[in-house]
Amino acid sequence: MELVFDGHNDVLLRLWRTMRNGGDPVREFAEGTCEGHIDGPRARAGGLAGGLCAIYIPSGDLILQEPDLNGHYVTPLAAPLERTPSLDIALEKFSIALKLDRAKAWAICRTVPEIEAAMRDGIFACVLHMEGCEAIGHDLAALDVFHAAGLRSLGPVWSRHNIFGYGVPFAYPMSPDTAPGLTNVGFDLVRACDRLGIVIDLAHITEKGFWDVAKTSTNPLVASHSNVHALTAVARNLTDKQMDAIRETKGLVGLNYAVTMLRPDARDDARTPLDLMVRHIDYMVERMGIDCVALGSDFDGATVPEEIHDAAGNQKLVAALKNAGYGQEDLIKLCRTNWLRIFSQTWR
Structure with a gap:
C-alpha cells in the first residue's frame, strides 16, 4: 500500500454539520460512518495517511447549474459573506480539529517532522487549511492567531469574492480569466503569509489573481486541488501558462478527484473512469515534471x-x-513527498 498525503479535503465541513445537528464529530471520525468520504477507519483502509483539512465557510445551498442543450453551464458566484458569522464558524471548525487532536483521532501537524511522525505512527496527519479568508479582517490580526493555532495553508478566496480578491465560478466552458485579481489588502495578505510561512493556495482564484500572487510571493506557487484546463475547460482548472509558472517556481498542483473537473464534458457524473484521472496526471507531469504534481x-x-x-x-x-507506467519512485513523489517538499520550502 502506498501512503498518501492529500492536498485537500472538506471533512471538517461534514463534521461541523454533524455537530450542528447534535452529533459527535469526534466519534464519527474515530469510529467511522457511512457518510461522506473520510473518517479514520476508511482513511487507514485506503492508505490516506494525512492531508490538508479545509476550514471552509459554506455559501448556503450553492448547487451546480444543470447543463444546457450544448452541455454548457454557468453557476452564479456565491454572494460575499459577512466577517463576524464567518469567524464564528471558522472557530467552531478549529475547535473540532483540536478536539480530534486531543482525542488522538488525528494529529494536528505544524511541521514536516510532525507529519512524518504521525504517518509512521498510523495517526492521520492533519494540516489545517483555510479555504476562503472571510474569517480574517482587514487588519490581518486573526491571521496571526490562526497561525499560532496551527493554520499552515490558505486560499485567499473560494468561488466567491471577498475583501482579498476575486474567485472563479463553477462554469463550463469558461476561462479562469473572469474578474480582477487581488485587492490591496489581498496583496497585504500574501506578504503576511510569506512572513509567517503559510502556503498560499491558488485553487479558486481568478487568473489575474494567480498572476498577482505570482509577482508578490517568494514561495512556490501551489494549486492544491485543480486540474488541466486544456482537457476540461472549467473555470477552476489551470491553463498551460499557469502550469508553466508553477513549474518555474518548483511549485505544485494537486489532482482534484471532482468529476466535473476531470471529464471532457464537465458533467457531475460519478460514472467517470479512472483513466481520466491518469490522463490529467500525465498532462501535468509532461508539462511541469514529476516533482510538481x-x-x-x-x-x-x-x-x-x-x-x-x-x-x-x-x-x-x-x-x-x-x-500506466509510473514506477515506485514516481508514485512516492505523487502520493506524498512532493507535498512535504512544498511544506519544507514554505513553512518557517
Missing part, C-alpha cells in the same frame, strides 16, 4: 469517481497510475 482529492467536497467511492478506495488510483 501530487494529489488533492476534494474528498467530502465533491462528487468523485464511483470506482474510488471514498477514502477507502484511494489505492485504486495508485494502482491505475502504476498500471
Whole structure:
C-alpha cells in the first residue's frame, strides 16, 4: 500500500454539520460512518495517511447549474459573506480539529517532522487549511492567531469574492480569466503569509489573481486541488501558462478527484473512469515534471469517481497510475513527498 498525503479535503465541513445537528464529530471520525468520504477507519483502509483539512465557510445551498442543450453551464458566484458569522464558524471548525487532536483521532501537524511522525505512527496527519479568508479582517490580526493555532495553508478566496480578491465560478466552458485579481489588502495578505510561512493556495482564484500572487510571493506557487484546463475547460482548472509558472517556481498542483473537473464534458457524473484521472496526471507531469504534481482529492467536497467511492478506495488510483507506467519512485513523489517538499520550502 502506498501512503498518501492529500492536498485537500472538506471533512471538517461534514463534521461541523454533524455537530450542528447534535452529533459527535469526534466519534464519527474515530469510529467511522457511512457518510461522506473520510473518517479514520476508511482513511487507514485506503492508505490516506494525512492531508490538508479545509476550514471552509459554506455559501448556503450553492448547487451546480444543470447543463444546457450544448452541455454548457454557468453557476452564479456565491454572494460575499459577512466577517463576524464567518469567524464564528471558522472557530467552531478549529475547535473540532483540536478536539480530534486531543482525542488522538488525528494529529494536528505544524511541521514536516510532525507529519512524518504521525504517518509512521498510523495517526492521520492533519494540516489545517483555510479555504476562503472571510474569517480574517482587514487588519490581518486573526491571521496571526490562526497561525499560532496551527493554520499552515490558505486560499485567499473560494468561488466567491471577498475583501482579498476575486474567485472563479463553477462554469463550463469558461476561462479562469473572469474578474480582477487581488485587492490591496489581498496583496497585504500574501506578504503576511510569506512572513509567517503559510502556503498560499491558488485553487479558486481568478487568473489575474494567480498572476498577482505570482509577482508578490517568494514561495512556490501551489494549486492544491485543480486540474488541466486544456482537457476540461472549467473555470477552476489551470491553463498551460499557469502550469508553466508553477513549474518555474518548483511549485505544485494537486489532482482534484471532482468529476466535473476531470471529464471532457464537465458533467457531475460519478460514472467517470479512472483513466481520466491518469490522463490529467500525465498532462501535468509532461508539462511541469514529476516533482510538481501530487494529489488533492476534494474528498467530502465533491462528487468523485464511483470506482474510488471514498477514502477507502484511494489505492485504486495508485494502482491505475502504476498500471500506466509510473514506477515506485514516481508514485512516492505523487502520493506524498512532493507535498512535504512544498511544506519544507514554505513553512518557517
